[in-house]
Amino acid sequence: MNKKAVVELKQIKKSFPGVQALKGFDFNIYEHEILGLVGENGAGKTTLVKILNGLFHADGGEYFLRGKKSTIKDPLDAIKEGVGMVFQEGCTLPNLTIAENLFLCHEDVFKKNGFLQTRKMNQAAKELTKEMGLFVSPTTVCNQLTPAQKQMVEISRLLWLSKLYGKENPILILDEPTTVLLEKEVDNLFAILKEVKKQASIILISHRLEEIVENSDRIAIFKDGDFVTEMTQAEAEIEKIEQFMVGRELAEEHYRESEQRIPEEEVFLEVKDLSLNKFFEPISFKIHKGEIVSLVGLIGSGKEELCQCIAGTMKADQGDISILGKPVKIDSPKDSIRYKLGYIPIDRRQQGLAVDMDLVENINMLVFERLKKYGLLNRKKELENATKWAKETLVKAPSMRSKCANLSGGNQQKVVISKWLSADSQFLILDHPTRGIDVGAKDEIYHRIRQLSNEGKSLLIMCDTLEEDIGLSNRMLIMKDGLLVEEVQCPSDAKPAPVDVIASIV
Amino acid sequence: MKVIQKFKGYYSKYSVSGQILSLLIVALIFSIGTKGNYLNPKNIQTILGLAGIPIILCLGVHQVIIMGAMDLSMEGIIALSAVVSGFLIKNPHTSFDVGFWIFPIVMSIGGIAGMGNGIINTKLRMPSFITTLGISWAMFGLAVLISGGISIPIRDLRFQSIMNGEFLGIPWITIIALLAFAILFIIQRYTSLGKHMYAIGGDEILAKQAGVNVSKVKIIIFSITGALYGLAGLFLVARLNSSAARLGNNTLFPAMTAVAVGGVSLSGGVGGALNAVLGTIIVVALNNGLVLMQVNPYAQSAVNGIVLISAVAMTINRKKIGLIK
Numbered sequence: 015m016n017k018k019a020v021v022e023l024k025q026i027k028k029s030f031p032g033v034q035a036l037k038g039f040d041f042n043i044y045e046h047e048i049l050g051l052v053g054e055n056g057a058g059k060t061t062l063v064k065i066l067n068g069l070f071h072a073d074g075g076e077y078f079l080r081g082k083k084s085t086i087k088d089p090l091d092a093i094k095e096g097v098g099m100v101f102q103e104g105c106t107l108p109n110l111t112i113a114e115n116l117f118l119c120h121e122d123v124f125k126k127n128g129f130l131q132t133r134k135m136n137q138a139a140k141e142l143t144k145e146m147g148l149f150v151s152p153t154t155v156c157n158q159l160t161p162a163q164k165q166m167v168e169i170s171r172l173l174w175l176s177k178l179y180g181k182e183n184p185i186l187i188l189d190e191p192t193t194v195l196l197e198k199e200v201d202n203l204f205a206i207l208k209e210v211k212k213q214a215s216i217i218l219i220s221h222r223l224e225e226i227v228e229n230s231d232r233i234a235i236f237k238d239g240d241f242v243t244e245m246t247q248a249e250a251e252i253e254k255i256e257q258f259m260v261g262r263e264l265a266e267e268h269y270r271e272s273e274q275r276i277p278e279e280e281v282f283l284e285v286k287d288l289s290l291n292k293f294f295e296p297i298s299f300k301i302h303k304g305e306i307v308s309l310v311g312l313i314g315s316g317k318e319e320l321c322q323c324i325a326g327t328m329k330a331d332q333g334d335i336s337i338l339g340k341p342v343k344i345d346s347p348k349d350s351i352r353y354k355l356g357y358i359p360i361d362r363r364q365q366g367l368a369v370d371m372d373l374v375e376n377i378n379m380l381v382f383e384r385l386k387k388y389g390l391l392n393r394k395k396e397l398e399n400a401t402k403w404a405k406e407t408l409v410k411a412p413s414m415r416s417k418c419a420n421l422s423g424g425n426q427q428k429v430v431i432s433k434w435l436s437a438d439s440q441f442l443i444l445d446h447p448t449r450g451i452d453v454g455a456k457d458e459i460y461h462r463i464r465q466l467s468n469e470g471k472s473l474l475i476m477c478d479t480l481e482e483d484i485g486l487s488n489r490m491l492i493m494k495d496g497l498l499v500e501e502v503q504c505p506s507d508a509k510p511a512p513v514d515v516i517a518s519i520v
Numbered sequence: 521m522k523v524i525q526k527f528k529g530y531y532s533k534y535s536v537s538g539q540i541l542s543l544l545i546v547a548l549i550f551s552i553g554t555k556g557n558y559l560n561p562k563n564i565q566t567i568l569g570l571a572g573i574p575i576i577l578c579l580g581v582h583q584v585i586i587m588g589a590m591d592l593s594m595e596g597i598i599a600l601s602a603v604v605s606g607f608l609i610k611n612p613h614t615s616f617d618v619g620f621w622i623f624p625i626v627m628s629i630g631g632i633a634g635m636g637n638g639i640i641n642t643k644l645r646m647p648s649f650i651t652t653l654g655i656s657w658a659m660f661g662l663a664v665l666i667s668g669g670i671s672i673p674i675r676d677l678r679f680q681s682i683m684n685g686e687f688l689g690i691p692w693i694t695i696i697a698l699l700a701f702a703i704l705f706i707i708q709r710y711t712s713l714g715k716h717m718y719a720i721g722g723d724e725i726l727a728k729q730a731g732v733n734v735s736k737v738k739i740i741i742f743s744i745t746g747a748l749y750g751l752a753g754l755f756l757v758a759r760l761n762s763s764a765a766r767l768g769n770n771t772l773f774p775a776m777t778a779v780a781v782g783g784v785s786l787s788g789g790v791g792g793a794l795n796a797v798l799g800t801i802i803v804v805a806l807n808n809g810l811v812l813m814q815v816n817p818y819a820q821s822a823v824n825g826i827v828l829i830s831a832v833a834m835t836i837n838r839k840k841i842g843l844i845k
Contacts, residue, residue, distance in 0.1 A: 118732070
């Protein structure tokens with residue numbers, strides 16, 4: 015089939031500190047197609063679409079839109095050029111009506127004698143939403159709508175705007191549109207997208223491969239910032255896609271596998287029938303002393319929430335947690351600290367550190383009680399304790415009194431780890447410990463993780479890539495849609511291949 | 521309990537059913553308390569007359585609150601407007617006599633001060649809370665400086681007649697306040713400025729992404745608000761037939777209470793001009809009732825404080841605020 019390209023990307027490149035997000039490849043988007051983008055987290059799909067709609071700008075390469083070099087500066091420009099993104103959480107204003115949201119900032123079309131003709135606005139809104147299969151009064155305030163309905167409002171708005179600006183064949187980008195929808199709504203969404211396709215190109219990003227294979231005309235597979243291959247709907251098979259997604263087998267040692275050891279017999283933490291409504295079903299598992307357990311699953315699988323429940327930042331509905339055989343009650347982070355559980359969050363700057371405070375204060379955050387003399391904090395003791403742990407974790411900083419905001423990502427992460435070690439944590443939850451950290455510092459963190467495990471501490475980790483999960487852990491727990499679906503052993507001499515594991519994840 | 525549910529479920533952004541219900545409850549309680557005196561036509565006229573200036577002030581401040589910002593500059597702008605009025609209308613201290621030209625003059629003074637609020641807030645990216653508090657004190661200081669801290673009697677009696685006079689039994693000041701209401705009502709419902717104001721209150725970042733010129737809208741709204749304060753300053757002078765910088769004192773608290781009681785959410789995006797008017801009438805009616813029942817003035821103050829906190833508790837959107845600071 016000879017199709018006309020709406021978007022042509024030539025040798026497109028984008029890098030962020032420490033990561034080459036897009037490595038430079040050619041890529042086209044054609045008229046009237048539904049294009050599925052697949053790849054692991056961090057494969058570059060999101061970066062790609064953010065370049066399309068102007069949120070990011072490519073470092074290298076060229077972006078042609080309808081045959082001309084793109085002049086898109088920001089998402090607002092992109093909308094005027096007929097490139098729009100429908101966000102997962104939706105970006106309708108919660109306090110405006112459907113009609114007001116649809117025409118926001120372009121109300122002037124409905125102006126007569128200086129005043130808006132609200133009746134006309136509502137009438138137009140009614141017709142537009144009807145085309146999307148949305149039969150709700152246009153005067154409904156948007157916070158009353160379901161996520162599916164909000165999506166429809168946004169799609170209508172983007173289509174209407176591209177018409178208003180006279181742009182043929184707009185490009186709609188849908189980032190994980192189905193995670194917030196019910197099954198029936200998903201079917202409805204795709205039925206409508208197939209209609210919309212007649213006048214637009216649709217880019218679909220989804221972790222649910224079944225959905226992509228079933229609904230896309232063309233599927234593009236990304237891996238580590240590179241465009242791997244594409245296939246038509248007829249050629250597409252889930253197994254084949256999975257193969258491309260994970261790519262090469264692990265060849266050499268990346269994750270210090272030789273330092274991995276067999277955990278102790280003694281169980282440190284036991285979770286029994288823990289559940290949280292809407293996030294995960296009753297889950298039970300044990301973590302031994304000195305064991306590294308990796309929790310694997312997609313966004314929305316419930317793994318994040320499970321970790322938060324153990325760390326005390328969220329509260330589970332039901333179930334028990336016991337430590338060294340004794341049942342404990344963890345209702346708040348304070349409890350988890352008391353039981354020597356540590357949580358190293360994904361967002362270091364927001365949740366892990368007080369970035370405007372110095373190293374000493376951050377490292378001592380949990381142990382101020384210990385550093386008192388005559389009831390007051392003793393600066394000498396503070397400095398001693400912090401220096402000891404900073405040395406231990408190889409933090410590199412100009413001085414112990416430097417602000418944490420000025421440290422590199424890797425060093426910040428080490429400060430967070432020092433903080434928990436100084437509090438004598440016996441169990442650490444590491445939420446994406448190497449996110450945004452350069453290769454050298456990554457290896458130091460891997461080494462640290464191994465060392466902790468060898469000291470008999472237990473770790474629960476969630477990693478950026480499946481390879482990292484497999485490489486680091488003794489055992490993987492795989493979660494999907496709120497259920498613990500599989501448990502995979504990962505001994506250092508017989509690591510499973512990512513290809514074999516990914517099937518149970520997606 | 522049902523009333524609270526009604527308050528909390530303000531899905532429509534203009535809903536006033538809770539306010540009408542509250543007004544009826546206030547009326548009922550005081551009618552019983554005063555054995556019917558409360559609802560006689562003379563007292564209703566009094567309430568409407570008393571509500572005139574507070575309605576203008578509340579109409580001003582509520583727009584800023586709809587945008588999710590805060591405006592505390594009321595007392596300072598009133599002070600400046602009052603002192604300028606004192607010197608420009610016929611008076612024993614100066615030879616000026618601008619007559620009714622004083623209306624555009626005080627509205628411009630207020631408007632410029634309000635524009636200052638808007639520009640500092642958006643261009644210098646200062647929190648509106650601090651900006652407007654600072655402007656308020658600066659304006660108050662300027663007013664005291666100009667007037668030398670004295671009261672200035674007004675020799676043009678037409679102004680007092682605006683405050684005393686009535687038309688078809690309704691005080692003129694009330695009619696002017698309702699006119700201001702009508703203009704804001706139309707702006708809010710039938711202009712893009714109004715729509716954008718709500719969009720900013722709903723979510724400033726999303727509004728910006730949708731193409732709303734946030735700075736422009738904020739500066740315009742702050743200016744309109746300032747102009748209304750200026751106007752109210754002039755009426756306060758007219759009521760006393762004398763001008764002084766302290767005329768604005770103790771106007772902020774009742775206006776804030778009225779905004780909250782009217783159902784304008786302090787978290788922004790919800791409420792409208794009708795809420796502001798009804799909120800003010802409720803607060804004025806409540807205070808009038810307490811006076812008629814000869815409640816101790818200190819107890820009245822306590823009642824107002826409690827009313828403010830309860831009203832905010834019922835209308836604030838805690839989900840949106842996240843951290844309570």
